[in-house]
Amino acid sequence: MDIAYGYGERSLMxxxxxxxxxxLPPEPVFDRLAQIITQISKQYSTPSFEPHVTLLGNLSLLEQxxxxxxxxxxxxxxxxxxxLTTAGLLNEYFRSLFINIEKTEELMEAHQKARTLFRSGREPEFFPHLSLMYGNFSREIKEKIIAEIGKDFQIRFEVKDMYVTLCSSNIALKDWRRLAQFTFQTVKEN
Incomplete structure (x- = not known):
């Protein structure tokens, strides 16, 4: 969705x-997962994308x-x-093949706080995952890919920031892009 109000230069604002x-996972995890996504993308002619976990999506607002x-x-x-725990699959384009993410108290609290701030009550239940492949493929093909890449990931990494990204299921994948990074301001208590 791309709706402009007003005319000329002002409409951009x-x-x-x-x-x-x-x-986003930090290096070297980012690179490892990006290689898997790229490998699958080339082998099965699927879109390639950055490894990411969507904390909250489909926010139709002004960028500011x-x-x-x-x-x-x-x-x-x-x-x-x-x-990140084990590989999973669904019969959904954007969650075709993915890695499940443990629903920790901190992650669920971050998601709930985001929903509250953005007044986002229309989204379905939060399903934390990191996609590896987008597309409509048979269960057999996805199981074959899991057999090739492995089912058990058991990857842990610290999250210290997040990104606002121009993306949604209504925007062409080639136009998705990160716009701004936001670092958490509070420090972890020991």
């Missing part, structure tokens, strides 16, 4: 687009409003650990 808030609320969220959050 008042354009409503769809955004998501992403968590998304940035302001994401900064508020970052100010509230403390660094926490994400635990």
């Amino acid at each position: 008042t354009r409503i687009r769809e955004y998501s808030i992403w968590i 409003e998304v940035s302001s609320k994401t900064q508020q969220l970052a100010n509230f959050l403390k660094p926490f650990t994400l635990h």
Whole structure:
């Protein structure tokens, strides 16, 4: 969705687009997962994309409003650990093949705080995952891929920031892009 209000230069400031808030794994985890995504993409002619966890998606707002609320969220959050567990598959385009993520108290609290800040009550239940492949493929093909890449990941990494990303299921994948990074302002208590 890309709706402009007004005319000329001013319309750029008042354009409503769809955004998501992403968590990205740090290096070297990012590179390892990006290689898996790229390998699958080449082998099965699927879209390639950055490895990410969507904390909250399909936010139809002005970019300034998304940035302001994401900064508020970052100010509230403390660094926490994400635990990627096992491969999974669904019969859904954007969740075709993925790695499940443990629903820790910190992750669920971050998601709930984001929903509250953005007044996002329309989304389905939060299903934390990191996609490896987008597309409509048979269960057999996805099981074959899991057999090749392995089912058990058991990857842990610390989350200290998040990104506002121009992306949604209504925006062409080639146009998805990170716009701004927001670092959590509070420190983890020992």
